[in-house]
Amino acid sequence: MEKRFEKILKSIPDDFEELLKALGNKFRFKLGLLIFFNNPLSFAEIVKQFNKDSSYIYNHIKKLELAGIIQNFIRKSNESRKYSFYEITEYGKTILSQFIVDFNKYYKININSNNWNLFYKNTKSELDFFLKGIKNNFRFALFQFLKEKNKLSFTEILRSTNKSKGALASHLKKLEMGGIIQNYFKKTPNTEEYSYYEATNFGEKMISGIFNSYNNYYRGIKNKYDKRTEEKAYNSDYITAGCGNWALPNEKVLGWIKIHSNDVSKIEITPSRNIGRIDFFNHENIENDDGTYSIFINSSNFTYIPFKFYSQIPEGDNSSNFETISINTYDTNKNKVQEVNLKIEIIKPVxxxxxxxxxxxxxxxxxxxxxxxxxxxxxxxxxxxxxxxxxxxxxxxxxxxxxxxxxxxxxxxxxxxxxxxxxxxxxxxxxxxxxxxxxxxxxxxxxxxxxxxxxxxxxxxxxxxxxxxxxxxxxxxxxxx
Incomplete structure (x- = not known):
């Protein structure tokens, strides 16, 4: 495998890969659009919109939640009854808004909350093929590699990626059908190569929009809060944090920490008993001391820490079990300046x-x-x-x-x-x-x-x-x- 292609493939962030998987399914994309334009919605309201089994819808919702596009919260209507709601996250708004804007430059549609499904209906085949094209991290890296090289023959791509001919042809065909790359035939001097591949303008615009939205969101978090463009001013908060509100045992849950101050030097995360191991996306400067994770912040550009964890099966007969993730923040003088406690409800059937x-x-x-x-x-x-x-x-x-x-x-x-x-x-x-x-x-x-x-x-x-x-x-x- 060529070193440059290998570097591109390895440089894809884990949470961006989760984003590609989440967006790369037509039903999940429709689900994201529904919540985007009708925010928030209860699980029952979502199920009513689709002629699908509730467990099928739930599984797709969880993938969107894991990618950080939507988030879940529980709202009580009375002392005994609880309802599960889903809303689009700021991150999800950024990604989907840019996606819709870029796609609409090719398919002119006036879309709003009343006709959200029109976007999908009017672009169904083109959108389906595009979503299939982007859902794989190898294909994303292949597109980036082609964009850098301007054009490459099939043999050159084969040599660079170490894929079998059949596997590579399949990946290229999916990118081609999605309008992301194009194939043409041309004979060049001193070579027998006729078939070449290159990125399309549509592919460059769409994928650059997704990747730039991802990067700009993380880079812009600190500036956004410094400018106080939201209702809450974070002048006294060094960080904010969140995670899914509830989960079944052994279910993967996404969490995140946003850093709002250059004075943060270390963050300690301690999960309670029934929270399993915590995995962090693309951050190596972490120590684990008997279940407490210490993250050392050594760059002012580092403003967002996504992580995932698994809930374990709680002991006892209670169906509802609350667990916590305690997050302590330290400044450059090693003083503890803030404590945030995230609560998650582990629900098991009884x-x-x-x-x-x-x-x-x-x-x-x-x-x-x-x-x-x-x-x-x-x-x-x-x-x-x-x-x-x-x-x-x-x-x-x-x-x-x-x-x-x-x-x-x-x-x-x-x-x-x-x-x-x-x-x-x-x-x-x-x-x-x-x-x-x-x-x-x-x-x-x-x-x-x-x-x-x-x-x-x-x-x-x-x-x-x-x-x-x-x-x-x-x-x-x-x-x-």
Missing amino acids: VKLQVNKKEITKKQGFFEIEISIARGIETRIEGIEIGVENKNGNPINIKTLDKNLSEIQGKIPPEINFNKLIGEFNIVGKGVFVFNFRVIYFDKLKNEYHSKPQRIKIKNYRKFEGCLNYTYNYAEIAAKV
């Missing part, structure tokens, strides 16, 4: 199980199994477990049969996998036995959870047969965050 004995004898019995979801977050219930032990705590073998679908009365909620429901069980033995019932369930990220066990004592004669009937708390199951 399934409640209630088991009641009915018509129990020494040989058989019926068990009423009531399942309810205390907080419904795309929960999938994968069945029920039954463990049996004697009075000494030793396990007893149990044989189970699946529930016959024809025996189930009423409609089964979609959250429950009825194929894994136990219908009957039997054990052989004599004495007092303890039954432990629990539900296995997952969230949309496939985190596994277990309900709080329900313990039932049975005095058995020789052989015991049990039958399970199920009821569901529909009101709770239908509840959404």
